[in-house]
Amino acid sequence: EVQLVESGGGLVQPGSPLKLSCAASGFTFSSNWLNWIRQAPGKGLEWVASINPDGSSTYYPDTVKGRFVVSKDNAKNTGYLQMNNLRSEDTAMYYCARTSGEYWGQGVMVTVSS
């Protein structure tokens, strides 16, 4: 059974860093892209990061470029999203998803507030 399980969310102050993890199982993690998508409370979906199967290429929208860093450890079947200099507008549920979104995690909440 394919599973993606996010962890690492929480309440942080503006300007703080936070690192999310996405533990994968049930498929060949090293052969798949990994995406991070977020959803602010009551809002729609916003893609925030992608990484290719071997981790050599990463992509971000302008809203997070320079602040967020996506990575993956294929030996540990785990993906990561390092979020730096967090802002109130980064408050959202963060999901990791495989490749084209055929599998999603349950999401982890990140709240940025003083």
Next chain:
Amino acid sequence: DIVMTQAPLSVSVTPGESASISCRSSKSLLHSNGITYVYWYLQKPGKSPQLLIYRMSNLASGVPDRFSGSGSETDFTLKISRVEAEDVGIYYCGQLLENPFTFGSGTKLEIK
């Protein structure tokens, strides 16, 4: 960035009837490889999104064949035949042709 525009904002459907949701992209989603990179997702209340349709017209694994996707290079339709109570939620179209990947604003489906 490619803008994805969905309509309507919400739709109310009687069980057993059909529903259609439209999505328009600001740029052609047809790749030179012949694949159209539009996807449809459903987010049921309190749940993570799930993939319904990939590459415009392909049914994702485990999705009932009451769901179908069609379209052209920039105009796309998700059709739900014989709507059931379990189909309630918010439907999103998304484009995975180029970065940044973008989604429509969503269409809420309710049951009458």
